[in-house]
Structure formats: structure tokens, C-alpha cells
Amino acid sequence: MxxxxxxxxxxxxxxxxxxxxxxxxxxxxxxxxxxxxxxxxxxxxxxxAGLIQGYRLDLNRRALGYGIDGFLFVKISSHHETHAMEFERALAPIEQVLSCHILSGQEDYLLRVVEQDLDSFAQFMRKVIACLPHVREVRSALIMQTVKESSRLPLPR
Structure with a gap:
């Protein structure tokens, strides 16, 4: 459609x-x-027609004990298709990763991650994400406050 x-x-x-x-x-x-x-x-x-892809439920992350919402910027060691696919396959089942985007620019991937607290976020970054196949570098940015968040798309006129 x-x-x-x-x-x-x-x-x-x-x-x-x-x-x-x-x-x-x-x-x-x-x-x-x-x-x-x-x-x-x-x-x-x-x-x-695929215009409506599904219906979703938004849960309150804080009520579920996830006090940290942040981004991880990931660089992988190689851009070979097999390396990227291995990284993406290893990342897919990790529930703390809410979204994964391939980027243009300096970093290769942007991950949105939730964790219980700052210590668990740091451990997750070091012991889970940094240990995935072909990861060369991981940087983080914590969300201090969300000003606007929406999944609502503007509809064409």
C-alpha cells in the first residue's frame, strides 16, 4: 500500500x-x-499491506526495576558482512538491548539499553557487550531525562 x-x-x-x-x-x-x-x-x-505492523504495550521500566536507560555506541573490528552478522546474531537475544541501529559515521551501532542501576549498567557494558564477537570499542551515554519520546508517525496528507 x-x-x-x-x-x-x-x-x-x-x-x-x-x-x-x-x-x-x-x-x-x-x-x-x-x-x-x-x-x-x-x-x-x-x-x-504492512502499513500496520503490529500493536504494542509500553511498560514502565522504573516500575520493573530498571533505573538506568542509556545508549551504547559500538565499533566493530571489521565491516565484513560475516563479522557484522555474527555480532548482530549474538546481540539479538540480549533482553536488556531494546533497540539496535546501524549508523553512518564514527560508530557502527547504537544500542539502547536498560539496566537496574549504574553498577549493573557498567558490568553489562564490559562483560556482555564488549565481549560480543568483533567488538572493538564501546562508549556509553546515559539518559538523564527524556524530553520527548514517541512512536507516533506523522501521517501523509
Missing amino acids: NPLTLAPIDREILACLQDDPRMSMAALAEKTNSSTSPCWRRVKRMEE
Whole structure:
């Protein structure tokens, strides 16, 4: 599905679901001045087209005991495809790593990591991340305060 082919009702549906992904189909239809069946078909079509990739639940990291939220900048020793794939495969099952991004510039990867406290963050960086295959250097930056965080995308007009 091309964003240019989105009907105004599709954009309205997406905006509502970004506000509240748990919204019932009846409530969504009411909010978009539609009826339930056509609204459900539109949502299904956007899911099948890959426009809607899923629905998520946001947990409170502090309530779960993760007091540290930070970034790790990782340089690997080689840019050979096999080395990068080995690093990425080793990283994938590590639950403290919330996201991993390949970067342009000086560092190769940016990881977002949560840990219980500063000591466990430092140990995690040294004993887990630095020991992954092909890691040459790891630098960290702790998030002091989050000013804005959103997974909401602007919808094309």
C-alpha cells in the first residue's frame, strides 16, 4: 500500500489507532463516522499491506526495576558482512538491548539499553557487550531525562 493511496478515512483510522491501539472496532468506527464492518475491512487491508505492523504495550521500566536507560555506541573490528552478522546474531537475544541501529559515521551501532542501576549498567557494558564477537570499542551515554519520546508517525496528507 502506497501512502499516497490512503483515503482520508484510512488516515483517520490510523490516527485513532496511534492514539489508542486497544480501541474496539465499534469505538473506532464511531470515532471515524463509519460502520464496524467497513472499518474492520480497512484495518485488515492496512495490516495485510504492512502499513500496520503490529500493536504494542509500553511498560514502565522504573516500575520493573530498571533505573538506568542509556545508549551504547559500538565499533566493530571489521565491516565484513560475516563479522557484522555474527555480532548482530549474538546481540539479538540480549533482553536488556531494546533497540539496535546501524549508523553512518564514527560508530557502527547504537544500542539502547536498560539496566537496574549504574553498577549493573557498567558490568553489562564490559562483560556482555564488549565481549560480543568483533567488538572493538564501546562508549556509553546515559539518559538523564527524556524530553520527548514517541512512536507516533506523522501521517501523509
